[in-house]
Amino acid sequence: MGLIDKWLRKYQDDWCRDCKCAMEKARKQLFALPGMSVGHYVEHRDADYYMRELHMVDKKSDIPPGMYACGAIQYRCPECGKRITVLDPFLPVRDEEKHEGTVVFRGGELDDFLWW
Amino acid sequence: MKTDQVKKINYVYLLGYILVPLAAAAASLFIGYTFFRDGGVGAVVCMFAIPLLAVLWWIFAGGMIWKLSKKKMVRRLDEMGIDRRQIFYSDGCVVSMDIKQGQIGLLFFWNPFQVQVAPAGRVARAWTDDGAGGAGFMRGTSRVSFLFEIDGIKIRVNTFISNQRWKMNDEKVLEGISKADLWVQVLEQARQQGAGV
Numbered sequence: 001m002g003l004i005d006k007w008l009r010k011y012q013d014d015w016c017r018d019c020k021c022a023m024e025k026a027r028k029q030l031f032a033l034p035g036m037s038v039g040h041y042v043e044h045r046d047a048d049y050y051m052r053e054l055h056m057v058d059k060k061s062d063i064p065p066g067m068y069a070c071g072a073i074q075y076r077c078p079e080c081g082k083r084i085t086v087l088d089p090f091l092p093v094r095d096e097e098k099h100e101g102t103v104v105f106r107g108g109e110l111d112d113f114l115w116w
Numbered sequence: 117m118k119t120d121q122v123k124k125i126n127y128v129y130l131l132g133y134i135l136v137p138l139a140a141a142a143a144s145l146f147i148g149y150t151f152f153r154d155g156g157v158g159a160v161v162c163m164f165a166i167p168l169l170a171v172l173w174w175i176f177a178g179g180m181i182w183k184l185s186k187k188k189m190v191r192r193l194d195e196m197g198i199d200r201r202q203i204f205y206s207d208g209c210v211v212s213m214d215i216k217q218g219q220i221g222l223l224f225f226w227n228p229f230q231v232q233v234a235p236a237g238r239v240a241r242a243w244t245d246d247g248a249g250g251a252g253f254m255r256g257t258s259r260v261s262f263l264f265e266i267d268g269i270k271i272r273v274n275t276f277i278s279n280q281r282w283k284m285n286d287e288k289v290l291e292g293i294s295k296a297d298l299w300v301q302v303l304e305q306a307r308q309q310g311a312g313v
Contacts, residue, residue, distance in 0.1 A: 037298070038291055038294040038295050038298060039291065039295060064298075064301065065294060065297035065298045065300075065301050066294050066295065066297065066298030066301075091290065091291070091294055093290040093291075093293050093294045093297070094293065094297075096284075096285050096290055098287050098290045098291065098294075
């Protein structure tokens, strides 16, 4: 395994670790995180938290100032068909976004909740 | 509980804070020079210890009084049955908002002994100042704040302050703008509720 492949495996969320290829974006959706406000962000990695707290919204302007948003993207490997979900919590501030780091779910924990 | 005109500065406290230690240091130096010219413990106390205490007072007392006042404010708001979950601590001011009761609580650095509570309907307007300045790659800010007018007095509450200029899309600046926007929304909401809009 080459260095670049190692790097991709480690840092690229949208990279199929088994087939060594880029995954394609299957679906995406924006959510509001009303329980998380500016200055009080705490990282969560458990799916239950997101199932409890995420509220679907149509566009970024629906989220009031100071409230966190969360982008959800489902990736699908074109070769093996494996799916992963990447959550990207961020603070929308006017035209800018303050990202807090992605949370990846590889076991389909959120599939029923996000993509029903 | 104070419901009369909001007062940002208590001039007695401000002048006392500056002048009392100054007067004490001056008097002490005078006494030391007049009565303890030959040295000794009296000279050390008058010429060194008391002026040093005055300097220490200027450096530390303000911060300590402010810290104690903030704790006292929280206790006072609890005693008055005001919901203080929406509270913002800034460098020179503490703002608390009870949207249900339509009450705004204020405490100022230069008026630390008075917890001032006023109906939110008295807030005339509220806005954000992102402090943006400069052009091109130099564009940035060193201060983000939200401002509001109450009883004709403009109150500025800093949500981000720095001694250097930061880019407008810097994380700290974005957080400051978001906090300011949030508080402007809270103040507007409380103002409209108080004014019966």
